[in-house]
Amino acid sequence: MGRIEELKGKNGRNTEDILLKTDVLKDSPALDVLSEFYGVEKVESIPEDDIDYELIKQFPISFAKRFRILPISKDNGTLKVVFAPPQELYALDEVRSRFNCSLETYIALERVLTDSINRVYEQGKDVVSEDINEGSGLSDMEFTEPQDLIEAEDEAPIIKFINTLLFQAVREHASDIHIECFEKEVLVRFRKDGILHDVTKVPKTVQSSVISRVKIMSELDIAERRKPQDGSIRLKIGGRDIDVRVSTVPTSWGESVVMRLLYRSSVLMSFEQLGLEGEKLETVESLIKCPHGIILVTGPTGSGKTTSLYAALQRINLPDKKIITIEDPVEYQIQGINQIQVNTKVGLTFANGLRSILRQDPDVILVGEIRDRETADISMNASLTGHLVFSTLHTNDSVSAVTRLADMGVESFLIASTLSAVIAQRLVRILCTQCREQYVPVDEELGRIGLAREACPEGKIYRAKGCQECMETGFSGRIAIFEILLIDDELKNTILTHPDSSTLKEKALRNGLITLRMDGADKVAKGITSIDEVLRVTEEELAES
Structure with a gap:
């Protein structure tokens, strides 16, 4: 140790750096010096008979390799680790927290520990796999393209389980994966076509390992369990690039994890794929070709607003137009469009970003969401100066967007002079064409969505049944229903009188507004969706009528 102190004084380096990066250990037994430096007992080997494989099941191999730690056994509330x-201090704290006990630490040379980790996890593979399989057949799935699924260091069971989970979610076109911790089990659910479905249950014994694996993949702090965290994963599955947004929050029985999967194919769609056709399609086409004005898309979270806006931008993304967006977040990069990500930490808000955009000589601007009066005022003034502006609002229908802007404090004359149209939308599930069932509905059923029997071919419509093709759900895919409010001269004059939503809606209906429910009824008559689906997404409208 005297030689080490001499090197410290000469080079200004810390003790650990000298021990690991110089040849000072060449003339001394390395393990003895390390043991003295760290103040812990040494082990020259780790006998396999000493390993408790029940502990291994709760300890991710990725953590063991990254931080060079291996749990050995637990006795009387004390965990023995090598x-x-x-060594990072917080790694030992994480182990202490994970097992809720005190630690008895030992030191080994890195090559000895690495060999032990590889050997132990290989032998423990069957034990962990059995535990996972008790709750699910999910891990029995065979990967068709494992080489591009995840850039994983190894094939440990927990890693395989998470990989398989992601693979199956993509295969089933799920938008979200939910991992929820309860008292006796961990529930995994997929959101498909807007509806949550149970997928599997994971034993409580592997809860920490599963969540830690997701955190490591998304570069989150695995030691932090008290605060919500957000991260992301970029991966390739079956040749498809997938962005995964990860959110964790602490709950009573452990952390809840939600992974949102973003696919290019689901974000970049045409108007026709979204469900616009006929007169509605012509109306939207003419609106987006206007040189100025504001077009708002409204609806709750998950109603497809961003997808519709991207479809509009793609349609007008031509060499003679400069298009700039400010979004939170940027869901997908579109070639030829300048996209800005909101970053409140550095003061880049929608309002501040919009001011900067106006100095960039744009023709078309997309504002991810109008959240306050400042953003609304800047957007409307931008349209007055010859820009076409797209944005979104969280309202239940199209007419409520007008009153929402007024509630924000936007002057009525500004709303009337700049607002071109409001498009409200919802997503309904499409009936599976392999198993949908034709039937004759009763008058009361048709009346609930205002559908005339004459509008139905032979007086019949379809309902969901369920088959192997649609995984017994009765549905396959989603399509949008729309409500397009055109702000004509008559409505402009009405807006100037500060009307409430009901007055404005009455006026719009007299002028021929086709509501969400009406558009849904049309898709029911065409056999695209069911009455129950339309009722599910238009509850607010039904309550108002």
Whole structure:
């Protein structure tokens, strides 16, 4: 140790750096020096008979390799662990927290520990796999393209389980994966076509390992369990690039994890794929070709607003137009369009970003969401100066967007002079064409969505049944229903009188407004969706009528 102190004074380096990066250990037994430096007992080997494989099941191999720590056994509330230098202090704290006990630490050379980790996890593979399989057949799935699924260091069971989970979610076109911790089990659910479905249950014994694996993949702090965290994963599955947004929040029985999967194919769609046709399609086409004005898309979260806006931008993304967006977040990069990500940490808000955009000589501007009066005022003034502006609002229908802007404090004359149209939308599930069932509805059923029997071919419509093709759901895919409010001269004059939503809606209906429910009824008559689906997404409208 005297030689080490001499090197410290000469080079200004810390003790651990000298131990690991110089040849000072050449003339001394390395393990003895390390043991003295760290103040813990040494182990020259780790006998396999000493390993408790029940502990291994709760400890991710990725963590063991990254931080060079291996749990050995637990006795009377004390956990015996072996580590190799260099060691991060918070890693030992994480182990202490994970097992809720005190630690008895030992030190080993890195090569000894690495060999033990590889050997232990290989032998423990069957034990962990059995535990996962008790709750699910999910891990039995065979990967068709494992080489591009995840850039994984190894094939440990927990890693395989998460990989399989992601693979199956993509295969089933799920938009979200939910991992929820309860008292006796961990529930995994997929959101498909807007509806949550149970997928599997994971044993409580592997809860920490599963969540830690997701955190490591999304570069989150695995030691932080008290605060919500957000991260992301970029991966390739079956040749498709997938962005995964990860959110964790602490709950009573452990952390809840939600992974949102973003696919290019689901974000970049045409108007026709979205469900616009006929007169509605012509109306939207003419609106987006206007040189100025504001077009708002409204609806709750998950109603397809961003997808519709991207479809509009793609349609007008031509060499003679400069298009700039400010979004939170940027869901997908579109070639030829300048996209800005909101970053409140550095003061880049919708309002501040919009001011900067106006100095960039744009023709078309997309504002991800109008959240306050400042953003609304800047957007409307931008349209007055010759820009076409797209944005979104969270309202139940089209006419409520007008009153929402007024509630924000936007002057009525500004709304009337700049607002071109409001498009409200919802997503309904499409009936599976392999198993949908034709039937004759009763008058009361048709009346609930205002559908005339004459509008139905032979007086019949379709309902969901369920088959192997649609995984017994009765549905396959989604399509939008729309409500397009055109702000004509008559409505402009009405807006100037500060009307409430009901007055404005009455006026719009007299002028021929086709509501969400009406558009849904049309898709029911065409056999695209069911009455129950339309009722599910238009509850607010039914309550108002």
